[in-house]
Amino acid sequence: MAQHHDTHASHGADAHESHGSLKSYVLGFVLSLILTAIPLILVLNDIVTGNAADVVLLVTAVLQFVVQLFFFMHLKEEKKPRYNLMVLLLGLVIVLTIVAGSIWIMKYNMVSH
Amino acid sequence: MKITKLSDFFVTGDPLIYGADVAIGLTMVAIVVALTAFKRWGWLWREWLTTVDHKRIGIMYVIASLLMLFRGGVDALLMRTQLALPDSMEFLKPDHYNDIFTTHGVIMILFMAMPLMFGLFNLTVPLQIGARDVAFPLLNSLSFWLFFMGAMLFNVSFVIGGSPEAGWLAYPPLSEKMFSPGVGQDFYIWGIQISGIGSLMTGINFIVTILKMRAPGMKLMKMPMFTWSVLSSCLTIILAFPILTVTLALLFIDRYFGAHFFTLDMGGNPMMYINLIWMWGHPEVYIVVLPAFGIFSEVVATFSKKRLFGYGSMVFALMSISIFSFFTWAHHFFTMGSGASVNAFFAVTTMIIAIPTGVKVFNWLFTMYKGKITFELPMLWTMAFIPCFVVGGMTGVMLSVAPADFQFHNSYFLIAHFHQVLIGGVVFGYFAGLYYWWPKVFGFKLNDKLGKWAFWLWNIGFYVCFMPQYVLGLMGMTRRVSSYSWDTGWWSWNFVSTIGAFLMGAGFLFQVWQILHSIKFMERVKGDPWGGRTLEWSIPSPAPFYNFAITPKVEGRDDWWRRKELAAKGVQDPPPKYEPIHMPKNSGTPIVMSVFWFILGFGFVFDWLWLIVPGAIGIAATMLYHSFNYDTDYYVTAEEVRKTEAKAGEGCLMAHVAANQSSHDHDHGHDGHHDLEALRTMGFWIFIITDCIIFGTLFATYAVLMNNTAGGPSGAELFEMPGVIAETFILLTSSFTSGLAVLSMNRGDKKGLIGWLIVTAVLGASFITLEVTEFLKMIDEGAKISTSAFLSAFYTLVGTHGLHVSIGLIWMVALMLQVAKRGITPVTKRKIGNISLYWHFLDVVWIFVFTIVYMMGVR
Ligand code: HEM
Ligand SMILES: [Cu+2]
Numbered sequence: 001m002a003q004h005h006d007t008h009a010s011h012g013a014d015a016h017e018s019h020g021s022l023k024s025y026v027l028g029f030v031l032s033l034i035l036t037a038i039p040l041i042l043v044l045n046d047i048v049t050g051n052a053a054d055v056v057l058l059v060t061a062v063l064q065f066v067v068q069l070f071f072f073m074h075l076k077e078e079k080k081p082r083y084n085l086m087v088l089l090l091g092l093v094i095v096l097t098i099v100a101g102s103i104w105i106m107k108y109n110m111v112s113h
Numbered sequence: 114m115k116i117t118k119l120s121d122f123f124v125t126g127d128p129l130i131y132g133a134d135v136a137i138g139l140t141m142v143a144i145v146v147a148l149t150a151f152k153r154w155g156w157l158w159r160e161w162l163t164t165v166d167h168k169r170i171g172i173m174y175v176i177a178s179l180l181m182l183f184r185g186g187v188d189a190l191l192m193r194t195q196l197a198l199p200d201s202m203e204f205l206k207p208d209h210y211n212d213i214f215t216t217h218g219v220i221m222i223l224f225m226a227m228p229l230m231f232g233l234f235n236l237t238v239p240l241q242i243g244a245r246d247v248a249f250p251l252l253n254s255l256s257f258w259l260f261f262m263g264a265m266l267f268n269v270s271f272v273i274g275g276s277p278e279a280g281w282l283a284y285p286p287l288s289e290k291m292f293s294p295g296v297g298q299d300f301y302i303w304g305i306q307i308s309g310i311g312s313l314m315t316g317i318n319f320i321v322t323i324l325k326m327r328a329p330g331m332k333l334m335k336m337p338m339f340t341w342s343v344l345s346s347c348l349t350i351i352l353a354f355p356i357l358t359v360t361l362a363l364l365f366i367d368r369y370f371g372a373h374f375f376t377l378d379m380g381g382n383p384m385m386y387i388n389l390i391w392m393w394g395h396p397e398v399y400i401v402v403l404p405a406f407g408i409f410s411e412v413v414a415t416f417s418k419k420r421l422f423g424y425g426s427m428v429f430a431l432m433s434i435s436i437f438s439f440f441t442w443a444h445h446f447f448t449m450g451s452g453a454s455v456n457a458f459f460a461v462t463t464m465i466i467a468i469p470t471g472v473k474v475f476n477w478l479f480t481m482y483k484g485k486i487t488f489e490l491p492m493l494w495t496m497a498f499i500p501c502f503v504v505g506g507m508t509g510v511m512l513s514v515a516p517a518d519f520q521f522h523n524s525y526f527l528i529a530h531f532h533q534v535l536i537g538g539v540v541f542g543y544f545a546g547l548y549y550w551w552p553k554v555f556g557f558k559l560n561d562k563l564g565k566w567a568f569w570l571w572n573i574g575f576y577v578c579f580m581p582q583y584v585l586g587l588m589g590m591t592r593r594v595s596s597y598s599w600d601t602g603w604w605s606w607n608f609v610s611t612i613g614a615f616l617m618g619a620g621f622l623f624q625v626w627q628i629l630h631s632i633k634f635m636e637r638v639k640g641d642p643w644g645g646r647t648l649e650w651s652i653p654s655p656a657p658f659y660n661f662a663i664t665p666k667v668e669g670r671d672d673w674w675r676r677k678e679l680a681a682k683g684v685q686d687p688p689p690k691y692e693p694i695h696m697p698k699n700s701g702t703p704i705v706m707s708v709f710w711f712i713l714g715f716g717f718v719f720d721w722l723w724l725i726v727p728g729a730i731g732i733a734a735t736m737l738y739h740s741f742n743y744d745t746d747y748y749v750t751a752e753e754v755r756k757t758e759a760k761a762g763e764g765c766l767m768a769h770v771a772a773n774q775s776s777h778d779h780d781h782g783h784d785g786h787h788d789l790e791a792l793r794t795m796g797f798w799i800f801i802i803t804d805c806i807i808f809g810t811l812f813a814t815y816a817v818l819m820n821n822t823a824g825g826p827s828g829a830e831l832f833e834m835p836g837v838i839a840e841t842f843i844l845l846t847s848s849f850t851s852g853l854a855v856l857s858m859n860r861g862d863k864k865g866l867i868g869w870l871i872v873t874a875v876l877g878a879s880f881i882t883l884e885v886t887e888f889l890k891m892i893d894e895g896a897k898i899s900t901s902a903f904l905s906a907f908y909t910l911v912g913t914h915g916l917h918v919s920i921g922l923i924w925m926v927a928l929m930l931q932v933a934k935r936g937i938t939p940v941t942k943r944k945i946g947n948i949s950l951y952w953h954f955l956d957v958v959w960i961f962v963f964t965i966v967y968m969m970g971v972r
Pocket of ligand 1: 186189190192193214215217218219221222226279280281282528532535536539540578591592593594614617
């Protein structure tokens, strides 16, 4: 067990809280709004279509994910060693493997109707 | 399920089962009588059922898993008896044989290997890294009780309701309602789900423990190898178990709500289940074998009196396997017909992963080379493991050759292969670990002579049992058959195999005898009976409840060995200066909550709402109770520590050698530094990552099934974008306001914090309201979860997200109350930080739901 109970107060200030300033939250929020609006305008009005539309959709979604990671979740501020970042990257690799792997493997087995 | 007569509930008609009924009943009565007669109920509750001490939890794991080994072993012997003779044998009827191989497989892997492994984690890891406990002791206890309740739920199916019989991985369509209408399959699902949640939490717990709670000075590259192997195994657990959870949940949704993920009709695709379950299943075999590799590394070094050869390459091998194990899963279904390029890819990845395994074998051999080897029991099991595992590994590489696998697949060749790696690798490894750490755990050694009998019986029995099965496989005998005819020519090999199985059974009996005998003639040992190298041997056996009276200060690998060498040179240590120790309090919450899980699971199995509802309420209530409980720890006084040490000490070197006492001022330089709230924040982050995998698996399922509308409506016909767009902006805004709540908190502004939390919660509630309205409208239009595979996937993915939001809302209200009552403290700060993280995460998930499901769906 941790024997450092008494250190809560001293650590409260630095060790384990989301930092961020009002500025970063507002910036993140505005960017997210924009990144949500872009696909809505482009795709629902058929300004881009076909594969290009898929690309626009996925790229804006991924960008928004990155925006939230940095401006809301403050990933950049983690101290070294950056275990959280490492676990996140691993998790993303596995998620990609699951999605892409399943699609690839199941391609020949799809019973589409 | 409606029960009209007794035989709907109890399994009837088989004398074997009546015998078991009687045995179970008598055992239960005997336990109750004994506890009452000796007035032991209070003791049981205080010392064991509510304990949060990792050492006791470890002991409970070991006991439970040995009982499971017994049951799984009896199952194995029943099957081998049935197969000993051809045709005429009707010892087990075919459907009973199905019950038994299914039960045997599930129990051996999930309720024997996994908990035995967790037992060894618990008994050893904190001691090896010089910690007082694991990072989350209460969660640790919850993990155990969830495993236990899950195992019990699975096991009662034997006498109540009927066993599952669709194989240990329950492939659909056989496991679907249409072909397995009984409750056995539901027992399977809920038993594994409940214990699986426990496994996941253990994974998180030990990762944080190892990364954050090491004694000062113990850099990562100074950790004992077993600890490394636990880290790699746990990493694989947190990445793989969510996939299992989702896969079984989807099967359950099929069975319970009539969905069509894996059915043959309405666009379902059984192959998808096989794809998903092996994405967990292959990593799972590495999860159980990696710690065995760790054990062998410790044992080889100790009994060769040498440092482990190739430490760095060993670490690299362990960690790379834990990741690479995720890229080979398709080798379990080469015959499914996914095309040549898929098969080629997975054949190659499978062969590649054999390389780091080979590296390890050489490292062990080089460690033994020129060592002063002593052949104690742990070492014997290690030496038996090496050739066994090498052969098993080589037959594995044979199986990985995709074209050849068309011949081996589902034959006894496969059965022989996986038993060789599971018994020769996992079981032998855990036995070695048990023999090795037994004296540390209990303070006495196990009898050597009886142990040798057991050893030889297991080993000879193993080869006699499984070598013939390779031959049988090549002769064409397929797995899961309960009989064969004389003219197949398989009889003699089968008969020999059965003899071998009984030899192993005898080996197990010798082990039981060995334990009982050793308890009776207790040979006490001191702290370090084997001449160990790592920290766990530096403290008394059994370890005091706080483990280390003084936190050791580590300077090298095999630090205990180094300190002993210093002591031999006459370097004296300063007398110990004890300080108060901070410890977690025992708690009844984990066991109570797990009982509610059992009730919930049992309710779902029989579809009894009157059990499901109290179960669910009970789980939520215990969770909230825990959240509001701030009285969780206490201090052991320095005086008490001194007394305990004096009593345990009896002159053994033990902690007094704590060469350089660590002082309690924190040097921030090393990453072993920790404080409670930081640990919890990290644990929560890892939990979020496992949740990512849950959603990833749901997205994968959606991607594969989304075009299978089976004549029903498609997304383009169904989705109404205005509502969805409103939901999107609402959730996005709530993510922002939850951030503002954190900002207020950091300023110390309690009112602002509560205010922004309320705004966030109101937004979240509006989101849910809109979503529910949308769902109800769709259902009203006839688009139900049972309409098509597409809709099954749609409702499940979006509904899981909605469920997360709903749980978040309850949690948020609970936190508001806590902040209102207690103000902004380090604990409430951490909790608010976590919920806002959770909320951002849910927003991110929604971005992808919005994009992939709705936007791509309406196009
Ligand atoms: C103690 C010696 C053991 C014996 C004699 C034994 C025997 C058997 C037999 C006869 C089968 C059924 C083969 C068939 O009909 O297809 C089987 C299946 C299986 N065994 Fe074992 N077993 C032993 C130990 C283990 C252990 C230690 C594990 C895992 C850690 C294990 C895991 C499995 C699995 C996963 C299956 C497949 C079940 C299925 O087909 O669904 N076994 N074993
Ligand atoms: Cu595999």
